[in-house]
Amino acid sequence: MKSKQKIDLVARDLTNEVHEANFIGAKMKSERRYAALGRDYADPDKLRETAGLVKQHTLEHLDKYLEQAEASFERNGAKVHFAFDEDTAKKTVLNIMNEHGCKSMVKSKSMLTEELELLHYLEDQGKEVIETDLGEFILQIDNDHPSHIVTPIVHKNRRGIAKSFEREGLGDYNDDPETITRRARAHLRQKYLDADIGLTGANFVSAESGRIVLVTNEGNARFCMAANKVHIAIVGIEKIVPTDQDLGLFLNLIGRSGTGQQLTVYNQFIGGPKLKDQPNGPEHMHVIFVDNRRTEVLASDCREILRCIRCGACLNVCPIYRQSGGHAYRSVYPGPVGAVLSPLLAGNRFPELADLPKASSLCGACNEVCPVNIPIPDLLLRLRDKAKREGAKEAMKGTPNLAMWATMCSQPTMWKAALTMGHTMNHIPTQLIPHPSAMSWQGTRKLPKFEGGEFRKWFKNRK
């Protein structure tokens, strides 16, 4: 079917294979989420609400908590850096590498590094960078991008991955998932040992204790740290929570919401470099807090989006994401959270991504599953309003002009005239029916019969 919206066109043109991978992957995780939360808690909504309040509170006092986090990290012997923008963030990483004489980096999964395109930057500067999360490793060898924030290769299948491994010299073609994993594991083991610096993100940061919290299912984040002398944790400023105690709430929610696990397999609490009497571990820990337009988002009327803990539940449940897949969103963060966050993080490139908030039927499923209760549909609506006010063309493509309709709806005489004349509508081309949703419909839907005025007449004449 013809369409002017890019995301709709991507969904139309997806191959069956990719569509199925996206759809089934998302649906399965959604089902696991419902099962896990429903089984373990009598009232999961209370948890979501509480977690949302904790995050919102933190954001509203972010200046205070950032300062506290900085002091806590310094007390623990870590060095704290602040990077206002993308450039500074990347240069800070490079400087730390140079300062410690590092050439080769192993890194764990971090959406922030995708946002910064850190990998390509460091490679351009002559450094070696290896992704160690299995999904991200596959994306790296394929020169591809994540289509999901938790399961980045949900759009791929094992046959494609087996071909990539064969191409990269990681063994003969074999699409058995266990074999693929074992091969990646053997390959990456040596990379961990050869590297001289490890980089991770952070799922949470406790301001109170100066700890970063990392959750993974592969244990790769701790390997990134274990064999190296230097550890960089690169963190968006919105990842802070006030106290260690708050982590109980978030760790219980993140696994269940994202993958339906009660707890992710590896949960690490890193409070600084190794202590003197510890035999192993990084001697230097650098924490880089990155803004990269987050304070702009904080100042906007969509600040609630910064509560996001990147669990991916909103992607999995979203009927649009299920049809279009993550790449359709043309940005690092896809799905409902991405439809809000990506255009905001784009700064003055907002108009280019202003169609993203339109890719929603506003059904509210994303809000319903969000572990920090972000009112995503409200934020999508605010961005639609912003796009319209700013005349963003991408957003308005295919949206009917509603000015005439509004005039008719605010003048009862016009409305009633349209109703009483309405029966002629049954005999004229459907394009002329003034109800906006009627216009592009005739291809796949039969329109209802026009009955304007009948009810009013009946009501007047009833006993």
Next chain:
Amino acid sequence: MSLLHTPPNRPTGKSVQLMTTCLCDAFYSDVAKATVEILDFLGCEIELPDGQTCCGQPAFNAGDWANSRKVIRHAEKTFSGDKPIIVPSGSCAAMIFHGALLAFEKEEDLPAIKAFGERTWELVDYIVYGLGITQWPGKFDAKMTFHRSCHLRGSRSPEAVNALLTSIEGVDLQPIDEVEQCCGFGGTFSVSFPNISEKMGELKIENLTACKPDVVAAGDMGCMMHFGGMMDKQGMPYKRMHIAQVLRDSLKNAGKL
């Protein structure tokens, strides 16, 4: 799982104003009639403000908030007074008690719009939680599925519908798969994202009809116009009814109307 958007302490008296909704005014007059007949049965005194048109949602969802506010302002003036406002649509009701507050958050007349929302009820929400009726004295021999229209989220309407439908003698209400999934209507969404909208509609129809029901019911004619229109185009035989029509017909079957 949802958190409530409905305002607390809405008026509950039996003297009510009826908001027909633009879709019922133009296309689905029997749904509006059914709403009146069950409100009559419950002993309500119904006022039908003559100047009513639409709740403003099409423009609101399209991002055209200036034009949406024009329509909402008109609706607020048309429904003056302090009676409960009853709407046979979760979508229009949510527009008034939730959406309008967003559209007006920077406007001077926000208090009036807020007060408008604080009187507004989706029909079944009003029957069960406004009037305290949890048993419906009707009779309807049918296997039935119910599409939980998305804008019933944030209200207690889904529980209310469930309570009433399951209390009707003869109704065999069947659970459906993926009840949380949208049917793909979404107002102007179905116009600007036709391919995704249609795929969503197909999935919803599949789930709603998997058990071969006698009746497919819904609480919103917007959803029904979309997926019902698809069913008609494909010549699918299932009878479709708005929840108000189910309630009304069940009273007739029981000889109470």
